[in-house]
Amino acid sequence: MSESMAPIERHSLHDVVTERIRDMIVEGAYPPGSRLPERVLCETLGISRTPLREALKVLASEGLLELAPNRGARVAGLTADDVDELFPVMGALEALSGELACARITETVLAEIRALHYQMVLHHTRGERPPYFSLNQQIHEKILEAARNPTLTAAYTNLSGRIRRARYTANIAASRWAQAVREHEEMLEALAERDGPRLAEILKRHLHNKCETVKAALAAIE
Amino acid sequence: MSESMAPIERHSLHDVVTERIRDMIVEGAYPPGSRLPERVLCETLGISRTPLREALKVLASEGLLELAPNRGARVAGLTADDVDELFPVMGALEALSGELACARITETVLAEIRALHYQMVLHHTRGERPPYFSLNQQIHEKILEAARNPTLTAAYTNLSGRIRRARYTANIAASRWAQAVREHEEMLEALAERDGPRLAEILKRHLHNKCETVKAALAAIE
DNA sequence: TTGTTGAATTTTGCATACAATTTTGTATGC
DNA sequence: GCATACAAAATTGTATGCAAAATTCAACAA
Numbered sequence: 001m002s003e004s005m006a007p008i009e010r011h012s013l014h015d016v017v018t019e020r021i022r023d024m025i026v027e028g029a030y031p032p033g034s035r036l037p038e039r040v041l042c043e044t045l046g047i048s049r050t051p052l053r054e055a056l057k058v059l060a061s062e063g064l065l066e067l068a069p070n071r072g073a074r075v076a077g078l079t080a081d082d083v084d085e086l087f088p089v090m091g092a093l094e095a096l097s098g099e100l101a102c103a104r105i106t107e108t109v110l111a112e113i114r115a116l117h118y119q120m121v122l123h124h125t126r127g128e129r130p131p132y133f134s135l136n137q138q139i140h141e142k143i144l145e146a147a148r149n150p151t152l153t154a155a156y157t158n159l160s161g162r163i164r165r166a167r168y169t170a171n172i173a174a175s176r177w178a179q180a181v182r183e184h185e186e187m188l189e190a191l192a193e194r195d196g197p198r199l200a201e202i203l204k205r206h207l208h209n210k211c212e213t214v215k216a217a218l219a220a221i222e
Numbered sequence: 223m224s225e226s227m228a229p230i231e232r233h234s235l236h237d238v239v240t241e242r243i244r245d246m247i248v249e250g251a252y253p254p255g256s257r258l259p260e261r262v263l264c265e266t267l268g269i270s271r272t273p274l275r276e277a278l279k280v281l282a283s284e285g286l287l288e289l290a291p292n293r294g295a296r297v298a299g300l301t302a303d304d305v306d307e308l309f310p311v312m313g314a315l316e317a318l319s320g321e322l323a324c325a326r327i328t329e330t331v332l333a334e335i336r337a338l339h340y341q342m343v344l345h346h347t348r349g350e351r352p353p354y355f356s357l358n359q360q361i362h363e364k365i366l367e368a369a370r371n372p373t374l375t376a377a378y379t380n381l382s383g384r385i386r387r388a389r390y391t392a393n394i395a396a397s398r399w400a401q402a403v404r405e406h407e408e409m410l411e412a413l414a415e416r417d418g419p420r421l422a423e424i425l426k427r428h429l430h431n432k433c434e435t436v437k438a439a440l441a442a443i444e
Numbered sequence: 445t446t447g448t449t450g451a452a453t454t455t456t457g458c459a460t461a462c463a464a465t466t467t468t469g470t471a472t473g474c
Numbered sequence: 475g476c477a478t479a480c481a482a483a484a485t486t487g488t489a490t491g492c493a494a495a496a497t498t499c500a501a502c503a504a
Binding site for chain 3: 504
């Protein structure tokens with residue numbers, strides 16, 4: 001994005017509200033299936049119903065909410081079938097991001113990713129989950145950014161929001177965790193060698209494994 | 223989905239309006255970049271501003287409109303750069319749809335696609351473009367349907383809506399047209415042999431060529 | 445107890461009203 | 475003539491009001 005001109009970001013109320021509710025849902029503030037009465041949200045956010053309803057419509061079109069006519073909004077649930085549907089699509093998009101990133105990444109960004117990676121590895125060896133997951137996500141975001149395709153980024157971000165990361169990252173098995181770190185090491189190698197097809201393959205595999213982890217976490221919750 | 227119970231589709235006004243405006247934009251009723259004042263749309267559709275604004279927010283989140291704070295809605299334009307962004311993503315999604323379709327398609331649906339295909343070929347030999355394009359799109363939709371992944375279908379449909387306007391007006395060159403038909407023949411072969419990777423490769427190539435066609439059409443319009 | 449009926453309450457859908465911002469048009473100065 | 479300044483009109487953003495639908499809950503019957 002341009003940094004020379006100050007991007008005067010004038011946020012309308014409905015935009016701010018959309019983002020806030022989206023964050024709340026993604027972070028698991030409301031359990032799946034729970035109702036979100038307009039009145040409650042209005043009071044919580046200190047706004048009227050008009051901008052709130054505009055936000056709800058957008059979030060529903062993103063698949064984060066389910067709107068039933070005359071029955072209000074519910075937080076969309078996530079079944080194992082939903083996950084089986086989501087992950088192949090996310091896998092295809094991440095694979096593409098890997099291919100594009102290999103073609104377009106700069107040494108600077110690669111160095112940034114490398115730094116993030118080794119910091120992440122450190123947190124793994126220490127068994128510190130929250131910072132590990134934070135760095136993990138940052139790395140994937142950096143790769144997406146390196147692909148320089150906002151449409152791709154938007155599509156991926158939209159789908160990934162539906163997984164509601166916060167809920168499922170808490171309990172990862174040690175064996176799967178170690179495997180994920182190994183996959184990340186392979187990713188770094190492929191990126192350094194600008195080996196697009198290999199990175200694509202690794203990312204697809206990585207996502208597939210993540211899919212199983214999320215499904216296991218889902219089953220554990222029930 | 224359940225088909226035993228009648229799926230009572232109760233359309234809210236904002237839903238109907240969203241769909242109508244979306245169709246109007248996709249079919250080119252409003253030129254790209256043109257303003258869409260709320261007052262005009264309200265009078266055209268015979269509704270008040272509340273449901274209209276909800277529809278506009280959704281269409282903007284789909285990328286069909288651009289909303290500037292306090293400045294209203296404009297029909298999103300489509301630059302060559304946008305097309306270069308869109309097609310790799312659509313290519314990745316279509317490739318996935320091909321792989322999944324090969325794994326899941328039934329003989330019945332394959333027969334339907336075959337019928338559509340040969341009808342399409344007929345229109346090609348006769349030089350009849352509109353019915354050709356219609357059948358072409360139907361075939362791609364059938365493949366998506368055969369993949370049985372609504373999330374994938376939704377993601378693809380969303381992106382494809384942004385370029386459909388260009389596709390309508392596309393004056394395809396005879397040489398490219400023949401090439402497209404050959405690619406479709408390959409697709410049918412790969413589907414019949416349930417050769418997922420090959421179908422994925424063909425579709426990716428097909429989309430890449432389509433990208434160039436659309437860019438040429440865009441350049442011709444300007 | 446359990447299930448059903450129906451009125452009261454709540455909640456949603458849409459329209460309208462008001463405030464804030466932008467756009468338009470006109471007059472004035474150079 | 476051209477640019478600027480300012481007022482008027484139009485447009486958008488938000489809040490509120492009212493009608494329709496759904497939910498709740500209490501009374502009643504089996």
